[in-house]
Amino acid sequence: MSLDYFSFPYFEVMGPGRLKLEGRPRFEEGTDYRAMIYSAPGRVSGPLVSVSFDQPEDACGFEAFGAVAPGDIVLVRPGPCFFRELVINAQRAGAGAVLLSNPDFTEATGVLRPSLISPDGIEIPAFVLSNEAGIELNGSSGAITINSPVRTEQRMTPNLIAESPEGDVDQVVMAGGHLDSVIDGPGINDNGSGTATLLEIAEEMAGMDLDNKVRFAFWSAEEVGLLGSTHYVESLGPDLADVAAYLNFDMIASPNFVRYVYDDTGAPEGSDQIRDFFRAYFAAEDLPLEDLDIQGRSDHGPFLRNGIPVGGLFTGADMIKTAAEVESYGGVQGANEDPCYHRACDDTDNINTEVLDEMADAIAALLLELTMRSDPLH
Numbered sequence: 155m156s157l158d159y160f161s162f163p164y165f166e167v168m169g170p171g172r173l174k175l176e177g178r179p180r181f182e183e184g185t186d187y188r189a190m191i192y193s194a195p196g197r198v199s200g201p202l203v204s205v206s207f208d209q210p211e212d213a214c215g216f217e218a219f220g221a222v223a224p225g226d227i228v229l230v231r232p233g234p235c236f237f238r239e240l241v242i243n244a245q246r247a248g249a250g251a252v253l254l255s256n257p258d259f260t261e262a263t264g265v266l267r268p269s270l271i272s273p274d275g276i277e278i279p280a281f282v283l284s285n286e287a288g289i290e291l292n293g294s295s296g297a298i299t300i301n302s303p304v305r306t307e308q309r310m311t312p313n314l315i316a317e318s319p320e321g322d323v324d325q326v327v328m329a330g331g332h333l334d335s336v337i338d339g340p341g342i343n344d345n346g347s348g349t350a351t352l353l354e355i356a357e358e359m360a361g362m363d364l365d366n367k368v369r370f371a372f373w374s375a376e377e378v379g380l381l382g383s384t385h386y387v388e389s390l391g392p393d394l395a396d397v398a399a400y401l402n403f404d405m406i407a408s409p410n411f412v413r414y415v416y417d418d419t420g421a422p423e424g425s426d427q428i429r430d431f432f433r434a435y436f437a438a439e440d441l442p443l444e445d446l447d448i449q450g451r452s453d454h455g456p457f458l459r460n461g462i463p464v465g466g467l468f469t470g471a472d473m474i475k476t477a478a479e480v481e482s483y484g485g486v487q488g489a490n491e492d493p494c495y496h497r498a499c500d501d502t503d504n505i506n507t508e509v510l511d512e513m514a515d516a517i518a519a520l521l522l523e524l525t526m527r528s529d530p531l532h
Contacts, residue, residue, distance in 0.1 A: 157312035160385040162375045163273050164309040165191050167337065171303060172197075173253075173281060176296030184264055186287040188338075189302045190237065190254070191269035191378060193280040198250040199299045200225040205244070207231055207255075207292050214239060219247035227298040229253045229291055238270045241280045251279040251300045255288020258472075266472075266496045267338055271379055273306040313382045314372040316356065318525075321367030327524045328369045329355075329401040329517070330383070330453055332376030339500040343492055344471070345376075347505060348403035351514045355521060364525045366398065373453050376404075383453035387460055394460060399428060399524060399531050402454035402466035403517060407510035408492040410485040411469035417445035421458055424531030428465030431523060435516050442482040463531045465520075467513050469506070471495045 171189055173181040181187055203226045206213040213219075214235035222228055228244040230252065237254060244252045259265045265284050270276055279302035283291070291298075314333070317326070331348030335341020349372055356370050375381035387394060402416070415432040418425070429445070436443040446468060448454070454464040470491025480487045494500040524531075 155314065155316040158315055158386055158389070159310050159312045160382065161308050161310055162378065162381045163192065163306050165273070165304065165306050165337070165378065167304050169303040171281070172299060172301035174299040175291065175294060176298075181287055185261055185284065186265065187253075187281045187283045188265050188267045189304050190280045190282050191267055192273040192276055192306060193270065193302050193304055194276050194278050195302050195304050196251075196279050197299070197301045198227065198279055199297050200227050200250045202227045202229055202291060202294060202298045204229045204292050206233070207288070216243045216246060219243050219249070222247035222249050224248035225250045227251050227253060227300065229255065229288065231255050231257065231288065236271065237268055238272070238276075241270060241278070242275060245276070245278050249278060251281070253281050253283050253288070253291065255283040255285060255291070257285045259284045261286050264497065267336065269378055311374040311382070313374050313386055315369065317369035318359070318364055318367050321364040321525060323367055324396050325366040325398045325530055326369050326396050327366050327398055327401075327521065328371060329403070329521060330371030330373055331403045332373040332382070332453055334374055334377050335500070336377050336496045339494070339497050342501050343407050343504050344405045344495060344500055347405060347407035347510055351403060351406060351510070351517060354514065355518050358518065359521065365528060366525045368521060368525050376453055380453055380455055384456045387456040394462065397457070397462050399424060399463040399465070400454055400457040401428065401517070401520065402452050402464065403513070404452045404466070404468065405471060405492065406467055406469050406513040407505045407507070408469035408471070409504055409506045410475055410489050410491045410493065411506055411509045412475065412479050412483055412491055413441065413443045413509065413512070414446040414468040414470065415443055416448050416454065416464065416466040416468070418450055418454075418458060418464065419447050422461045422463050424463030425465055427531055428463060428520070431520055432465070432467065432516060435519055439512070441512060467516065469509055469513070
């Protein structure tokens with residue numbers, strides 16, 4: 155076992171925030187707004203100006219912010235660009251802060267905390283708002299006051315890497331999941347479910363006579379941008395060629411689950427064999443399974459982008475369960491597949507143990523298959 159340390163931008167909320175429109179009771183943190191990850195700290199007051207609120211696709215260019223005066227509080231909606239681009243454009247135009255009203259967040263669901271990817275270049279507070287809060291503020295008059303009591307600082311954190319002493323060192327089968335959770339929740343499904351499963355399988359495989367080496371990875375800083383897995387892949391250099399495949403397990407016990415197998419567009423050669431193994435496994439168990447393009451948005455992403463075959467299983471996050479999925483899987487139509495995704499209620503009551511057992515058995519079967527095979531995946 156080894157600890158693989160790296161430096162990352164640690165983000166912390168230091169106390170209650172504030173969002174207040176003159177003449178109205180203050181908005182409620184968590185329900186109406188949150189400071190975005192890597193928002194700058196600060197207390198700002200100023201007039202509100204809406205930028206392309208009803209046509210958010212126009213807000214991705216700097217020219218959309220031409221009416222912004224120095225010190226204005228900018229209200230925008232998400233467009234076809236990163237949230238970071240919107241904040242940087244508003245900042246360049248002289249804005250004192252940004253309020254981003256996300257239609258996906260409602261008073262019923264509460265507001266999650268998206269990331270600005272990096273603190274570099276972010277110099278103003280940036281809040282994400284519920285849909286209702288944004289609609290109320292759009293066109294309102296009166297000064298807005300914002301307090302963003304946050305901080306970002308560089309810290310060291312480790313990935314934990316453990317591998318079998320036996321097995322071909324030129325055909326390393328890797329399996330991993332992230333150890334960290336979001337700052338607003340304990341992360342029992344996301345991703346205690348994946349890491350606990352891998353720990354159990356590692357214990358069962360200890361001492362086995364393997365043809366290929368197996369390496370388990372428990373990643374840090376996934377929730378702020380896949381930083382742990384990215385660091386690890388970049389640090390391997392030419393040794394990355396020894397990795398035969400990387401398997402990722404992130405959220406595999408969602409309470410209102412659908413069984414998904416990774417089927418990422420552009421995944422390297424050999425990834426289809428991993429997908430097809432899971433398809434055949436669940437078909438033999440007479441259990442439905444859906445293909446899903448994760449788009450490299452978990453810790454398999456850095457491996458995928460560097461030509462390593464990847465695969466994984468998933469049971470759903472904030473996707474809405476359809477009537478057709480209820481027919482196949484049961485559960486609640488119209489509800490999130492994990493209603494506690496990135497929330498304080500992602501605790502030990504937020505686990506479906508039946509699907510967790512099914513996923514664990516499938517993962518163990520694939521790891522045994524890959525560590526006992528002589529022909530490479532790529």
